[in-house]
Amino acid sequence: MKGDAVFKKTFNQILEYLAEQPLGDRIASETTLHQHLGASRTTIRKALSKLNVNGIISPDRILLRLPATQDSFDRTETLSTSTQVEKKFMEWMLRADRKPGDVINELDLARQFGVSTSGIREYLNRFSRFRMIERRTGSGWCFMGFTREFALELFEVREMFEMRSALAFVAQRADAPAWKSLKIIQKEHLALQNDIVTRYHDFSDLDERFHRLVNDASHNRFIVDFYDVISLIFHYHYQWNKSDEAERNRAAIVEHMNYIDALFSLDPVRVEASCRAHLYSARKTLLASVGA
Amino acid sequence: MKGDAVFKKTFNQILEYLAEQPLGDRIASETTLHQHLGASRTTIRKALSKLNVNGIISPDRILLRLPATQDSFDRTETLSTSTQVEKKFMEWMLRADRKPGDVINELDLARQFGVSTSGIREYLNRFSRFRMIERRTGSGWCFMGFTREFALELFEVREMFEMRSALAFVAQRADAPAWKSLKIIQKEHLALQNDIVTRYHDFSDLDERFHRLVNDASHNRFIVDFYDVISLIFHYHYQWNKSDEAERNRAAIVEHMNYIDALFSLDPVRVEASCRAHLYSARKTLLASVGA
DNA sequence: GCTCTGCCTCTTGTCGATAAAAAACATTCT
DNA sequence: AGAATGTTTTTTATCGACAAGAGGCAGAGC
Numbered sequence: 001m002k003g004d005a006v007f008k009k010t011f012n013q014i015l016e017y018l019a020e021q022p023l024g025d026r027i028a029s030e031t032t033l034h035q036h037l038g039a040s041r042t043t044i045r046k047a048l049s050k051l052n053v054n055g056i057i058s059p060d061r062i063l064l065r066l067p068a069t070q071d072s073f074d075r076t077e078t079l080s081t082s083t084q085v086e087k088k089f090m091e092w093m094l095r096a097d098r099k100p101g102d103v104i105n106e107l108d109l110a111r112q113f114g115v116s117t118s119g120i121r122e123y124l125n126r127f128s129r130f131r132m133i134e135r136r137t138g139s140g141w142c143f144m145g146f147t148r149e150f151a152l153e154l155f156e157v158r159e160m161f162e163m164r165s166a167l168a169f170v171a172q173r174a175d176a177p178a179w180k181s182l183k184i185i186q187k188e189h190l191a192l193q194n195d196i197v198t199r200y201h202d203f204s205d206l207d208e209r210f211h212r213l214v215n216d217a218s219h220n221r222f223i224v225d226f227y228d229v230i231s232l233i234f235h236y237h238y239q240w241n242k243s244d245e246a247e248r249n250r251a252a253i254v255e256h257m258n259y260i261d262a263l264f265s266l267d268p269v270r271v272e273a274s275c276r277a278h279l280y281s282a283r284k285t286l287l288a289s290v291g292a
Numbered sequence: 293m294k295g296d297a298v299f300k301k302t303f304n305q306i307l308e309y310l311a312e313q314p315l316g317d318r319i320a321s322e323t324t325l326h327q328h329l330g331a332s333r334t335t336i337r338k339a340l341s342k343l344n345v346n347g348i349i350s351p352d353r354i355l356l357r358l359p360a361t362q363d364s365f366d367r368t369e370t371l372s373t374s375t376q377v378e379k380k381f382m383e384w385m386l387r388a389d390r391k392p393g394d395v396i397n398e399l400d401l402a403r404q405f406g407v408s409t410s411g412i413r414e415y416l417n418r419f420s421r422f423r424m425i426e427r428r429t430g431s432g433w434c435f436m437g438f439t440r441e442f443a444l445e446l447f448e449v450r451e452m453f454e455m456r457s458a459l460a461f462v463a464q465r466a467d468a469p470a471w472k473s474l475k476i477i478q479k480e481h482l483a484l485q486n487d488i489v490t491r492y493h494d495f496s497d498l499d500e501r502f503h504r505l506v507n508d509a510s511h512n513r514f515i516v517d518f519y520d521v522i523s524l525i526f527h528y529h530y531q532w533n534k535s536d537e538a539e540r541n542r543a544a545i546v547e548h549m550n551y552i553d554a555l556f557s558l559d560p561v562r563v564e565a566s567c568r569a570h571l572y573s574a575r576k577t578l579l580a581s582v583g584a
Numbered sequence: 585g586c587t588c589t590g591c592c593t594c595t596t597g598t599c600g601a602t603a604a605a606a607a608a609c610a611t612t613c614t
Numbered sequence: 615a616g617a618a619t620g621t622t623t624t625t626t627a628t629c630g631a632c633a634a635g636a637g638g639c640a641g642a643g644c
Binding site for chain 4: 001002003004005006007039040041042043046105106107108117121139140
Binding site: 293294295296297298299331332333334335338397398399400409413431432 | 594595596597601602603604605606607
């Protein structure tokens with residue numbers, strides 16, 4: 001009744017680890033695995049026992065044979081129900097025939113996604129924090145959608161928050177750890193710029209880390225949490241609108257580097273200008289893909 | 293398994309309505325009651341049938357006797373589980389021995405509140421949007437509490453949002469309906485000011501309506517929704533810290549009236565000054581009660 | 585001493601069942 | 615025809631069950 005995604009995921013992780021161990025050696029202890037993989041010992045134990053049954057290790061944890069591909073669980077089995085619902089829900093939401101204002105039917109979604117209504121319900125509650133669905137008075141949910149208005153409202157707040165965070169950033173003490181992190185991120189930008197032709201996909205991850213670093217400087221939970229919304233939108237947006245990706249990312253890197261230089265300069269005027277310039281083009285990109 | 297709070301509440305509402313009807317008359321139809329009370333006809337029907345059984349109305353809806361106090365359900369029975377959980381949870385949270393960082397135990401809460409774990413769980417998910425509790429990585433919840441930092445962060449964002457909304461407010465067209473609403477609210481302030489000695493409790497409601505009106509002018513769902521957080525905090529805060537209430541409210545009314553005048557003046561400089569002044573003292577009040 | 589394992593208890597994620605309420609449909613009565 | 619009532623179907627809120635997973639304690643092995 002609880003789904004054993006954690007077990008399956010852990011099992012696969014152990015297999016990966018075993019693939020790099022020499023045959024005949026004694027593998028790491030339960031405690032060690034527990035610490036490294038983050039799963040509880042109970043789960044590790046269950047996995048080790050299955051490894052033993054499958055003849056991969058002996059009862060005293062000697063590696064008997066290297067694991068093969070068919071030993072591991074399929075990737076989809078390693079996702080918890082809630083993760084699956086999230087994915088399916090995002091896809092459902094992005095489907096063209098969905099209209100803002102539509103009522104969401106829990107039972108219907110439950111059937112479509114192959115989970116119980118309680119699963120849907122819990123997810124809708126969690127998801128409501130992203131403001132793309134709304135609880136209607138009394139009962140039921142209403143789909144608000146990822147519309148042009150949504151994007152505009154999102155960016156209005158993003159701009160306020162990021163601007164304030166950037167100014168808080170330059171106001172930090174010179175020995176604040178954030179400066180070190182910024183230095184590292186700056187180097188990563190340089191490295192990525194040099195390899196942009198082959199590695200342009202890596203930008204989205206770097207983008208997130210950079211903006212989160214800036215937003216964290218606000219030390220304000222509302223500002224920091226708001227980035228989760230942006231993050232979600234961009235995550236799915238990147239998967240969805242691939243046109244010009246390389247070109248867009250190349251331009252964004254240049255903007256980021258300007259922005260980073262401005263932060264190091266400690267000059268509020270430069271910071272504001274470069275931040276605004278970057279957010280402006282980020283908004284343009286998003287609006288373009290929302291189609292309007 | 294669903295709780296019949298809606299039925300009980302509706303039943304009480306009908307009793308109230310009947311108390312004002314003349315004996316021997318035919319009371320309103322199912323359809324009419326359904327439209328006026330907002331409950332479904334199914335529920336109205338069930339209530340009418342009980343009224344009949346209790347001898348208050350005849351099968352053809354003639355009022356036979358006036359309802360007495362003991363006919364109605366107790367007020368606590370008319371609250372849905374989720375509403376009850378909300379109340380209990382707020383009380384739980386405000387208890388002195390609770391410390392920021394504490395882990396929340398669902399089972400424990402469920403037992404304390406007398407509801408199922410699923411009920412707690414759903415509520416925690418919904419409540420997380422107020423940022424006073426956080427989902428810990430993996431599982432479980434962490435209580436963050438209503439601390440001084442929380443109040444400061446809340447007001448930092450509130451100030452940004454309200455300032456921007458106020459400026460959007462004065463930028464509205466002269467025939468926007470919000471101006472009319474503001475006029476009405478202005479009059480209510482005047483009326484309340486004259487009766488402040490006896491009616492100072494009514495301020496909190498007026499306060500909320502005024503600020504919501506201003507925030508709505510932003511036409512930004514993130515800004516508008518953020519006011520829910522403020523609203524919740526103030527709702528419980530008012531119940532909790534009664535010291536100087538009359539005096540505080542009197543001062544706040546003056547500030548509001550300044551602020552309203554500034555909005556009517558359309559002068560951004562005046563708006564900004566009066567808005568900031570008001571928020572500043574609102575913050576001071578809240579911080580005082582958070583004890584630091 | 586420390587770490588490892590075996591065992592046991594407590595907590596959480598997910599499901600399915602079920603009664604209450606809403607909504608849709610059909611019928612009757614003016 | 616139009617509203618009111620009776621009937622059936624669909625949807626939602628809440629509960630309890632239960633297996634998976636987390637964490638703790640005690641003894642064993644080094």
